Structures are given as C-alpha cells and as structure tokens.
Ligand code: SF4
C-alpha cells in the first residue's frame with residue numbers, strides 16, 4: 225500500500241491563513257452537493273480541475289498538494305460556481321487566496337511572471353507596439369495613448385508604487401532559476 | 403453634456419484602438435463627453451495582480467481611481483476586467499478603513515490620496531442606466547439589420563453581490579441596447595458561458611482556455627449569426643486572436659467577425675468604417691463586410 229494520507233500531513237496553519245480572507249471560512253459549510261464543479265466550464269475541459277475538491281483540501285489543510293497542483297492556475301474566475309453555491313461558499317475568492325499563498329511560497333508560472341514584469345517596466349500588462357501605433361493612427365487617434373505610455377512622470381509613480389508595495393521583489397526572477 | 407474620464411486599460415488602446423475611437427465618438431453623439439484620464443496604467447489585470455498580492459492590486463487600482471477623483475469625474479471603462487478591478491477596489495477602499503489607511507500610505511509616497519468620492523462605470527451598464535435604449539434608438543441613423551451573438555462576459559454581471567445588475571443567468575439589459583441598433587440578439591446555447599480568457603487562464607493554460615472559446619463559437623455558429631458582439635477587449639481578443647489559434651491548434655474554422663458594442667453602435671450611427679477599426683481584427687469576413695456595405699449604402703466611405 226502506498227500514499228496513505230496521515231493527519232499529521234495536514235497543516236492547520238495553512239487553513240488559518242486561507243481563512244484570513246473574508247468569508248473564506250464558509251468552505252466549512254460545504255455540504256458536497258457538487259453544484260460548483262458540475263457547472264464549471266473549466267472542469268468540462270479538464271476534469272482534473274475540481275473546485276469542490278480544492279476547497280475541501282484547503283479545509284483539511286492540505287497545503288503542499290494544493291500549492292503544487294498545476295490545476296491551481298486553471299480557474300478563469302468566471303464566478304459561476306460562487307453564484308450557484310447554495311451554502312454561500314466563496315469559491316473563487318477562496319481559490320484566489322490559495323493562489324496568493326502559493327505566490328508567497330515562490331510558486332509562480334513563468335508566463336505570469338512575464339506579465340508582472342511588463343507592468344513593472346511599462347505600466348501596462350499589454351503594452352503598445354509598432355503595429356498598434358499604426359492602427360491607432362488609422363482610426364484617427366494619436367499614436368501613443370494618453371496613459372503611462374505618454375507621461376513619464378506617471379510611469380515613475382507606478383514604478384515607485386510597485387517597489388514600495390513589495391511587488392518587484394515578489395515577482396523577481398529567483399537567482400537559482402535565472 | 404455629461405462628463406466622464408475615460409479609463410483605457412491595456413488591450414483597447416494597445417491592440418484594438420477601434421474600440422477606443424468608437425467609444426469616444428458614439429458617446430459624444432449620445433451627450434457624454436469623455437475626458438482623457440492622463441497617466442493611467444494597467445487596471446491592474448485582476449487575473450494576475452489580484453491573486454498575487456491584494457495590497458499591490460488595491461494600490462495600483464486606487465491610483466487610477468484617484469487620478470479621476472482629482473478631476474472630479476466618474477470613470478468610464480469599456481472592459482469587463484478593468485471594470486471588475488476598479489469597481490471592486492473602489493468599493494473595498496470605501497468600505498474598509500484599515501485597508502484604506504494601508505493603501506493610502508503607499509499612495510502618499512507618490513502624491514495621491516484615495517478619498518472615495520467617485521464611481522466606476524462600464525459602458526454597457528452606463529448606457530443601459532443613464533442613456534437607455536430609447537435614446538439610443540433615436541440616435542441610430544442606419545438600423546443594423548444583423549443577427550448577432552451577444553457575449554456579456556463574466557465580470558460585467560458577476561459577482562452579482564457587487565454588481566447589482568439583476569439576473570446573472572438570463573440578463574436582458576445588454577440585449578436591449580443591441581436591439582436598439584436595429585440588430586437581432588439571437589439566442590444561443592449556454593449564452594452566459596465564459597470566453598475562457600480570464601483569471602490568468604489564457605496566459606497560464608492556453609489550450610483549455612481556447613477550448614472554452616471553441617464551445618462558445620460552436621454554439622454561436624450553430625445559431626447562424628453574422629457576428630459576435632462583446633463588451634470587453636479581452637473577450638474580444640480571445641474570440642478574434644483565439645479563432646486564429648484555434649485554427650492552428652484544433653483545425654477548426656468559424657470565421658466569425660468580432661465587434662465591441664461601441665463599434666456596432668458606430669456602424670448604426672453612420673460613422674466612417676475606417677474610424678471604427680472593424681477591419682483591424684485578425685478575423686476578416688468578406689461576406690460580413692459586404693452585408694455591412696449593403697445595409698449602410700454610401701456611409702462606408
Ligand atoms: S456548490 Fe457549494 S455546497 Fe455545493 S459542493 Fe460546491 S462549495 Fe460545496
């Protein structure tokens with residue numbers, strides 16, 4: 225026999241951390257009707273992604289299994305599950321809190337890191353490029369939008385904000401992976 | 403004339419500027435002047451920022467809000483993602499004094515302070531509540547006799563506790579605005595389903611994200627529509643760029659043109675085609691273009 229889960233594997237501090245999100249403790253009210261998962265459009269594509277199971281795992285304090293699951297990043301935050309849960313569970317908000325804890329533990333997808341670094345560098349997650357400049361002119365707009373792209377001081381503010389809030393450090397490339 | 407600041411976000415100005423241009427021109431015709439929100443940044447993208455670090459998300463979103471507070475104007479967004487980020491942040495900051503204090507400490511360092519004096523609006527919700535379908539109908543000069551598949555997207559109506567826009571399973575307010583342009587909003591299976599892009603999923607796991615778009619496209623195509631009408635540049639990108647990716651990855655072709663509501667409204671108000679940017683999409687459907695030309699007669703030039 226292998227892989228018997230022991231109660232000593234459960235990390236109640238992790239559960240407490242999840243419960244710091246307002247109303248995340250409502251996952252204890254779940255009565256397993258499966259309404260959330262059965263309506264989930266992502267579960268239809270990828271049955272391994274199961275929001276109900278994830279929230280039950282959080283309630284049991286199964287930190288490592290949750291944080292290291294690749295499926296943690298599948299939810300589109302469409303909120304269908306949260307709207308239909310008869311027990312008022314905050315399915316999405318709780319999942320997002322679990323993602324936050326993953327990030328704090330240094331678990332981050334490369335593509336998400338790239339998007340974060342674009343915002344640090346340019347203030348936009350999807351920045352302007354030459355093609356878009358041409359398109360802007362073609363519809364009669366200035367080639368640069370009146371955002372941080374146009375105002376250097378404003379970009380400076382954004383960059384300073386992200387530094388102070390600790391975001392730069394949070395999404396920085398880790399030494400050993402670079 | 404009502405006045406709002408125009409929060410552009412990232413995808414509209416930097417990928418689909420036709421949405422930006424169409425919004426400015428159509429709202430002006432309806433009596434709303436849009437003022438540049440100078441120096442605004444990414445909302446920031448809720449899929450990444452909100453789950454990465456709540457304080458950073460709140461602080462950056464609040465900075466955008468304070469820019470408009472300083473102008474004494476409510477904000478208009480044309481994107482469900484920006485709307486979700488800015489409305490939610492604005493509400494949290496108004497309701498949670500502790501978070502407000504923490505975030506204001508950061509904002510002070512860059513010369514701003516969140517006061518909580520303005521509201522954040524989404525073009526569809528704004529047009530529905532403040533302008534109304536009757537007034538839009540009266541401003542239409544060329545009724546657009548098209549069959550369209552309407553895509554509300556998720557964060558315009560959900561979470562419903564925050565949005566207060568009525569039914570999330572069978573809303574009507576966007577359909578009414580579409581029908582005011584002369585178009586028919588065709589019912590299709592699972593109309594309220596997500597496009598698959600949000601929550602960082604398009605960035606994280608492209609294939610299952612696109613599969614969700616495939617489901618929607620199948621249902622739209624089966625309903626025999628001429629085009630898709632959306633309310634969000636990110637859904638717009640998922641359907642437009644997504645159709646080219648779906649062709650490559652899954653060998654499926656739909657050829658469905660994708661228009662933001664502002665662009666449909668622009669067509670119905672007789673605005674010149676090139677100023678609406680409809681042919682800047684990746685998906686160009688000649689049949690659709692001919693139909694538009696037939697309906698609009700000389701107005702295309
Ligand atoms: S819908 Fe609510 S009660 Fe039902 S299984 Fe999901 S979380 Fe539990």
Ligand code: SF4
Nearest residue numbers: 264299300302303305
């Ligand atoms: S919000 Fe996430 S978990 Fe809930 S139904 Fe949508 S994709 Fe599924």
